[in-house]
Amino acid sequence: MKKVVMSCVLLLAICMKLSAQGYTVGSVVQDFSLKNVDNKMLSPADFKSAKGFIVVFTCNTCPVAKDYENRIIALNTEYAPKGYPVIAINTNDAVASPGDSFAKMQERANEKNFxxxxxxxxDQQITKRFGASHTPTVFILAKTNKGNVVEYTGAIDNDQDESNPSRSTFVKNAVNELINGKKPSVSKTKAVGCTVKWKKA
Amino acid sequence: MKFLFAILICLLSSRAGAQAKLLSLKDFDQRLANGKDTTFVINFWATWCAPCVQELPYFERLRKENKALPLQVLLISVDSRSKLEKLVNPFIKTHQIESEVYIFDEPDQQKFIDHVDKNWRGSVPATLVVNTASSRRSFYEREFSYEELKSLTINPE
Structure with missing residues (x-):
């Protein structure tokens, strides 16, 4: 009996921990609406013909995110026509990180021709809801009749400075599998990144 | 003359010490396991990480102020191995870091992230505190003030 109670408590603790950490593979994503660099509000629901999304939590200032910028652009070029467009979200508070203000985001999007x-x-609510802790972090969503379901969380690849020719291109692999009607064989990865710059209380 | 020679040796050896070394995950485990009552304060940082660079001096200070205690500070850089010579060693020099600095000899970040702590999501700075004798292993995925760091590592509750 004691054992059963203990395992229940443990299970509950694990569940609470998971919910505190945001979306995981299998989570249904609540639709959201945020201001784009063109000043218009945008939400995943606006993409009527998309089959899913490559949601990238990123920012202007993190050197790791910057290293991945061209790869994020390439992901959209390759996968938007196949039904998986990129949606990039800046995680950082503009007071805590002035280089991540809306004006700077517009500048960056212009410069790099996003x-x-x-x-x-x-208000960092979407970053919190997803549970993105650092940039860059990817959530691949697949559109289903239940809503947008998380199919992959983690890194873009395992080769930040593009020095490893045998790199694993996690996000590309996962989207390719989804396009071919399969579940991603690798659905959760980790890589180092910059902590989200949270609004100071 | 002998004296001068000794100074030269000291200078050379201290300079040689201020360099990052590669560390295998196996050697990392072994070092901690053999630590007995030593408290290891292991900070994960990167040259590109501004909050990390800001808190590195706290780890240096912690080590310097507690030399009488069984406390060891290890600074493990998560910069790529390819950046050891180009970025990490020059950084150690300009910031006059005297603590031991390492880079994991493991190109797959995911492997060392999970090896250090399953709950580490990959953000830096992060700090691991280990004491084998008291079976302590605490992992913190956040930055610290000096006071916080001190209270977590010296005579923690």
Whole structure:
């Protein structure tokens, strides 16, 4: 009996921990609406013909995120026509990180000619809801009749400075599998990144 | 003359010490397991990480102020191995870091992240405190003030 109670408590603790950490593979994502760099509000529901999304939590200032910028652009170029557009969301508070203000986001999107939305999460609610702790972090969503379901969380690949020719391109692999009607064989990865710059209380 | 020679040796050896070394996950485990009552304060940082660079001096200070205690500070950089010579060693020099600095000899970040702690999501700075004798292993995925760091590592509750 004691054992059963203990395992229940443990299970509950694990569940609470998971919910505190945001979305995981299998979670149904609540739709959201955020301001894009073109000043218009945008939400995943606006993409009527999309089959899913590559949601990238990123920012202007993190050196790791910057290292991945061209790869994020390439992901959109390759996968938007196949039904999986990139939606980039800036995680950082503009007071805690002035280089991540809305004006700076617009500047960056212009300079790099972003072909995908780059959204402002002004109160950081969406970053919290997803449970993104660092940039860059990817959530691949697949559109289902239940809503947008998380199919992959983690890193873009395992080769930040593009020095490893045998790198694993996690996100590309996962989207390719989804396009081919399969579940991603690798659905959760980790890589180092910059902590989200939270609004100071 | 002998004296001068000794100074030269000291200078050379201290300079040689201020360099990052590669550390295998096996050697990392072994070092901690053999630590007995030593408290290891292991900080994970990167040259590109501003909050990490800001708190590195706290780890240096912690080590310097507690030399009488069985306390060891290890600074493990998560910069790529390819950046050891180009970025990490020059950084150690300009910031006059005297603590031991390492880079994991493991190109797959995911492997060392999970090896250090399953709950580590990959953000830096992060700090691991280990004491084998008291079976302590605490992992913190956040930055610290000096006071916080001190209270967590010196005579923790």
């Amino acid at each position: 072909s995908f939305p780059y959204l402002l999460d002004a």
